[in-house]
Each structure stands twice: as structure tokens, then as C-alpha cells.
Amino acid sequence: MNTPKQSLPNEPELERNNGILPAQSLRALVKNGVIVAPESLPIKDEQIQPASIDLRLGTQALHVRASFLPGKSSTLLKKVHDGLLIDTLDLRQPTLLTPNSVYIVKLTETLNLPADVSGIANPKSTTGRLDIFTRLITEHGEEFERVPRGYSGELYAEVVTPSLISFASSAAKRRLGATVCCVSLPKTTNWFATRPRIVSWTPSIADCQ
Numbered sequence: 001m002n003t004p005k006q007s008l009p010n011e012p013e014l015e016r017n018n019g020i021l022p023a024q025s026l027r028a029l030v031k032n033g034v035i036v037a038p039e040s041l042p043i044k045d046e047q048i049q050p051a052s053i054d055l056r057l058g059t060q061a062l063h064v065r066a067s068f069l070p071g072k073s074s075t076l077l078k079k080v081h082d083g084l085l086i087d088t089l090d091l092r093q094p095t096l097l098t099p100n101s102v103y104i105v106k107l108t109e110t111l112n113l114p115a116d117v118s119g120i121a122n123p124k125s126t127t128g129r130l131d132i133f134t135r136l137i138t139e140h141g142e143e144f145e146r147v148p149r150g151y152s153g154e155l156y157a158e159v160v161t162p163s164l165i166s167f168a169s170s171a172a173k174r175r176l177g178a179t180v181c182c183v184s185l186p187k188t189t190n191w192f193a194t195r196p197r198i199v200s201w202t203p204s205i206a207d208c209q
Contacts, residue, residue: 055180
């Protein structure tokens with residue numbers, strides 16, 4: 001994992017003491033390389049919601065034996081290759097995701113968060129239309145759907161398929177790059193200390209439409 005930034009870039013949109021960062025702050029984070037995507041797949045303005053940013057599926061799926069979290073002592077890929085990997089699938093090619101299976105898909109976006117910013121993820125309503133269940137995982141993660149303060153690294157989605165999913169022809173085009181979850185970014189300087197009830201706050205699917 002890379003060394004996290006120590007503070008937010010010095011921009012008016014980011015000059016707030018605490019709270020969930022709003023859309024204008026998220027745009028500033030994208031501009032300053034805190035939320036990153038490949039040059040060939042830049043972050044679109046439509047991904048930025050009032051208090052969250054939508055995250056997109058990447059092109060590779062790792063079929064694994066069971067759901068898991070990496071834990072502090074391991075990276076996600078090390079854990080996968082330590083007996084959990086069944087197969088690697090290129091979602092750009094015609095392929096099938098089998099029913100009642102678990103896949104790990106690297107997301108298009110990565111994070112390089114400042115030390116006082118964390119993340120709370122939530123699945124989007126898109127997952128119902130795609131007939132999948134998703135949860136966000138980070139490197140060294142110990143909790144689903146949570147991004148620790150100062151996190152710098154890749155993001156992954158655990159994808160569970162209750163039915164047969166086809167990545168072929170037009171279906172693949174619709175599913176690749178689909179936004180399957182969103183992440184809100186709380187700036188937590190003195191915030192959880194003064195507002196402890198917010199610790200358990202989780203955005204609803206309505207926040208991620």
C-alpha cells in the first residue's frame with residue numbers, strides 16, 4: 001500500500017472541518033488525483049452524486065472458492081492465490097458467471113485518500129437489474145464496505161451471482177463499466193469524537209441512484 005496523503009489539497013471546495021464530502025468536493029478530489037481512473041476510462045461527471053461517487057466494474061473477474069477478507073497481514077491477491085482461486089475470467093470476452101458463485105472484480109477507480117478521510121460504500125440499485133450482489137473490499141481490509149482513513153490503493157467488488165450471468169455481445173457492453181456501488185467520503189477530523197452517533201451511519205440505496 002502506498003503512503004497516504006497527509007491533508008486534502010488546498011482548495012475552497014475542500015475547506016470544511018468535517019462531514020460527508022459533497023459533490024463539489026468530490027470533483028476537486030478527482031481533479032487533484034485523490035480519486036483516480038485510467039486515462040482511457042476517465043471518471044465521468046455523471047458518476048458524481050450529491051454525497052457519493054459511483055464506482056465501475058473492471059474487465060477481470062477472479063472466480064474464488066468462498067467469500068473472504070484479506071486482513072491486515074495479507075493483500076487481496078495474495079489471499080486469492082493462496083488456495084482460493086478457481087479461475088480468472090476476461091469480462092471483455094464472451095464468458096459466463098456461474099450461479100451461486102463468488103467472484104472478485106477489480107474496480108476501475110482507485111483511491112489515494114488523505115489521512116483524515118475515510119469511505120463508506122453501498123451497493124447501487126444497478127445490482128438488482130444485473131442480478132448480482134456486491135460488497136466493496138480494500139487491500140488489507142478487515143471489513144466489507146469500509147475504506148479506512150488514509151487508504152491508498154486498489155478497490156475490489158465481491159460479486160455473488162444468484163443466477164447465470166452472460167458476458168457476451170450486447171450484454172457484455174451493458175455490464176462492463178457498470179456502476180455497481182458508490183462510496184461516500186467522510187472527513188473525520190474531530191467528527192466521530194463529537195458526533196459518535198454518525199459512526200453507524202450507512203448511506204441508503206436511495207443515496208446512490
